[in-house]
Amino acid sequence: MASAILEMRDIIKEFSGVRALNGVDLCLREGEVMSLCGENGSGKSTLMKVLSGIYPTGEYQGEIRLDGQPYQVKNIKQAEHLGIAIIHQELALVKELTILENLFLGDEISQFGVLNHAAMYKQAKEMLARVGLTMSPDTPIIELGVGQQQLVEIAKALGKNARILILDEPTSSLTERETEVLLNIVKQLREEKVACVYISHKLNEVLEISDSVCVIRDGDHIGTRPAKDMTQDDIITMMVGRELTELFPREDHDIGEVVLSVSNANAWHASNRHIKLVNDVSFNIRAGEILGISGLVGAGRTELMQCIYGSYPAKHQVDVALNGEHFQASSPADALAHGIAMVPEDRKRHGIVPIMSVGSNITLAGLSEFGNWFGHLNEAKEHAEIDKAIAKLTVKTASPDLPIKSLSGGNQQKAILAKCLLLNPKVLILDEPTRGIDVGAKYEIYKLMFELVKQGVAIIMVSSELPEVLGISDRVLVMHEGKLKGNLANDGLTQEQVMDCALSE
Amino acid sequence: MENNQSLMARVKSINLQTLVMVGAIIVIAIFFSIATEGDYLTTRNVSNLLRQTAITGILAIGMVFVIVSAEIDLSVGSMMGLLGGVAAILDVWYGWPLPLTIIVTLIAGLLLGAWNGWWVAYRKVPSFIVTLAGMLAFRGILIGMTGGTTVAPTSEEMGIIGQSYLPNSLSWLIGAGCMALFVGWSIRGRKQRQAHELDVKPMSHTLGALVVAALGLLILLYVLNDYRGVPTPVLILASLMVVLGFIAKKTSFGRRVYAVGGNLEASRLSGLNVERIKLSVFALNGLMVAVAALILSSRLSAGSPSAGTIAELDAIAACVIGGTSLAGGVGTVFGAVLGALIMTSLDNGMSMMDVPTYWQYIVKGSILLLAVWMDVASKAKR
Numbered sequence: 016m017a018s019a020i021l022e023m024r025d026i027i028k029e030f031s032g033v034r035a036l037n038g039v040d041l042c043l044r045e046g047e048v049m050s051l052c053g054e055n056g057s058g059k060s061t062l063m064k065v066l067s068g069i070y071p072t073g074e075y076q077g078e079i080r081l082d083g084q085p086y087q088v089k090n091i092k093q094a095e096h097l098g099i100a101i102i103h104q105e106l107a108l109v110k111e112l113t114i115l116e117n118l119f120l121g122d123e124i125s126q127f128g129v130l131n132h133a134a135m136y137k138q139a140k141e142m143l144a145r146v147g148l149t150m151s152p153d154t155p156i157i158e159l160g161v162g163q164q165q166l167v168e169i170a171k172a173l174g175k176n177a178r179i180l181i182l183d184e185p186t187s188s189l190t191e192r193e194t195e196v197l198l199n200i201v202k203q204l205r206e207e208k209v210a211c212v213y214i215s216h217k218l219n220e221v222l223e224i225s226d227s228v229c230v231i232r233d234g235d236h237i238g239t240r241p242a243k244d245m246t247q248d249d250i251i252t253m254m255v256g257r258e259l260t261e262l263f264p265r266e267d268h269d270i271g272e273v274v275l276s277v278s279n280a281n282a283w284h285a286s287n288r289h290i291k292l293v294n295d296v297s298f299n300i301r302a303g304e305i306l307g308i309s310g311l312v313g314a315g316r317t318e319l320m321q322c323i324y325g326s327y328p329a330k331h332q333v334d335v336a337l338n339g340e341h342f343q344a345s346s347p348a349d350a351l352a353h354g355i356a357m358v359p360e361d362r363k364r365h366g367i368v369p370i371m372s373v374g375s376n377i378t379l380a381g382l383s384e385f386g387n388w389f390g391h392l393n394e395a396k397e398h399a400e401i402d403k404a405i406a407k408l409t410v411k412t413a414s415p416d417l418p419i420k421s422l423s424g425g426n427q428q429k430a431i432l433a434k435c436l437l438l439n440p441k442v443l444i445l446d447e448p449t450r451g452i453d454v455g456a457k458y459e460i461y462k463l464m465f466e467l468v469k470q471g472v473a474i475i476m477v478s479s480e481l482p483e484v485l486g487i488s489d490r491v492l493v494m495h496e497g498k499l500k501g502n503l504a505n506d507g508l509t510q511e512q513v514m515d516c517a518l519s520e
Numbered sequence: 521m522e523n524n525q526s527l528m529a530r531v532k533s534i535n536l537q538t539l540v541m542v543g544a545i546i547v548i549a550i551f552f553s554i555a556t557e558g559d560y561l562t563t564r565n566v567s568n569l570l571r572q573t574a575i576t577g578i579l580a581i582g583m584v585f586v587i588v589s590a591e592i593d594l595s596v597g598s599m600m601g602l603l604g605g606v607a608a609i610l611d612v613w614y615g616w617p618l619p620l621t622i623i624v625t626l627i628a629g630l631l632l633g634a635w636n637g638w639w640v641a642y643r644k645v646p647s648f649i650v651t652l653a654g655m656l657a658f659r660g661i662l663i664g665m666t667g668g669t670t671v672a673p674t675s676e677e678m679g680i681i682g683q684s685y686l687p688n689s690l691s692w693l694i695g696a697g698c699m700a701l702f703v704g705w706s707i708r709g710r711k712q713r714q715a716h717e718l719d720v721k722p723m724s725h726t727l728g729a730l731v732v733a734a735l736g737l738l739i740l741l742y743v744l745n746d747y748r749g750v751p752t753p754v755l756i757l758a759s760l761m762v763v764l765g766f767i768a769k770k771t772s773f774g775r776r777v778y779a780v781g782g783n784l785e786a787s788r789l790s791g792l793n794v795e796r797i798k799l800s801v802f803a804l805n806g807l808m809v810a811v812a813a814l815i816l817s818s819r820l821s822a823g824s825p826s827a828g829t830i831a832e833l834d835a836i837a838a839c840v841i842g843g844t845s846l847a848g849g850v851g852t853v854f855g856a857v858l859g860a861l862i863m864t865s866l867d868n869g870m871s872m873m874d875v876p877t878y879w880q881y882i883v884k885g886s887i888l889l890l891a892v893w894m895d896v897a898s899k900a901k902r
Binding site for chain 1: 709712713715716717718770771772773775776778779782783785786787788789790791792793849850
């Protein structure tokens, strides 16, 4: 076996006191394909950001050696010079430019500032051939499919003489055929002695192409083993391996009749019409029920919720029946009018109006309650409601007049919940309600959820944290790659069962 | 602790902004008074200054809604010229009665604004482009309609809007009425808060605000009445400032405009009809432009094909100087009017000093740059 070209030892990375990486080791040999596995938020991406120079030397602890030499970089550019390139899930190509212009962006071949198109064209042709692309380098990026764009990215990285290529979930937006092409290229690169770190949730791919599998959980290095000795179950056990703690204040509650039934939900990718992000999903939810929706990132969970709430920005179809009344929400206003409220996934971009006060954020959706015939607000009534909501949801703020951006994430989230609750929804959709929130605020949000279901509200909770899904839900829907893979009663359900369900063919 | 500090900082920053503006007005006044050997601060010139502020002020009031909703309107100058031209044509060529001319002009303004708003909100064309197109097209329509000539002279009634003064007794009566309204309003607010078992501010606060308002009004009326009385355009400006300030801060529509400018997507997901709000904002702006256009034509006694050129820049500058953020979500009607007063003070003072026009442009441009830079720098610090 070839000798190690990269050694990462005891890497520790902290974000304001929270350890994202807790002493991780990683060792890569020439031409080795190593898969990096772990749940969302386990620290995979952080580790790769350390390696690719996004977090420069000095911002983390631990030792990295490249070819036995200490590896110290200040930025991505330096890392690239040393032969380490990262390809992100979101593509970083300039869509308006051609393939050639993208390949040479920043490194154009020129004499006295005049571009030498012929030389670049010849070289670009060779670079594309290496990844199996045959089109003209003058093709605009915008005319390529997502899969082809991914290949152009790889060609660009290889063009910089990358010896270590990091692929962060490269197949999450690819079709099966495109995925196959990509996997073949990774195999071919192995022959050319290029080492790859492959991050993916698709365990079948992982086992197909890897030489070794490294598993990270909660920032800890769980283990690295040869892929040929492992099964999908082994990887799942290593990824999960955690006991449910007392974090979840589960309370008994009665479950009533079906309030909402969703049938044949379909949603298409905004820029690639051939990909369905939600593929024919149907389910029911009853009054007083907490329905957990589990799945890995890219499973189509958020898109499914957006379809129901009327906020999915691209082509979609869904038949929603609320207490027997059929409709398809044309806008969030429409959904709210029917009694469906949603706390969106991305709190900063879609939840809060940052510069407005906590109070104004809370009353934003239910503002018409406080206006008279020409919209004059009864401020006294409004303030009274705001005070009540702040007390009920224990939003910690010095004053309701403070801009909401000055609050912690947990308190912002509670304010957004308060906004939804002011409308007395029948169905409440919570998309990753506890992401980036401290344990105390999480607990309070769970408590509130149980209080709501006792009042007969139906709650749909999308969550990437399996312990949370299992600790809170009455029933769990498992989604994978847009499809509904399972509808499981949470009766002693284990994380392994859920993972198995998601990843089984 | 941290929250308390930021609360203090916020209170300070609000007062600071108003203080800076009032300070700027005082500095400008002192400077020009010295430079003109006291002529600047005569009651006659103060009266003129306020009258000149009316047009920019009214345009700024409309513009502040547009900028708060995170859009821009560059067509305001041409639109004012066009609407002023329409009013003059109806008055001079067709001899329509004044009330009808006013109503038709106001409706035309509303429609032109709505036209801009429709393209921005429903056709998703950036407002910079939509209103740049309007800036060219409206001017073109004006020139075509008038044949490139001045439409004059307007009727005597038309002159009332822009040139008349209120009789002293009437202005005192209106002043007293305003104070009575203010007192009634304060009492109503206190009662409502008590009814909802909220803390009520100490009586001294309310009384203090009352005394300051009364004193300010008293001085203003005294000064204006010492010359020829309250100019009608100033009364219109003041009324619009109060009404639109009320709409901005005390109605659900106003609140939603701030929300849309602060975070469009969050507003949409909160069930706001963001397209309709944007359309309404542009229509409201068009209405303000129509009011300004009527005053302009009345003051000039004519409709001119070049009327209102680059007035949009004065209006935008007034908003920005008045603390409106071009990023949207931040700004007040009162601030915008103060900004307009600053711009006009500079104009007025420099004209009195016979500063060459080219210098006036340079000074105004520099002030605008400075104001935006201050906005950017204060945000970077936060």
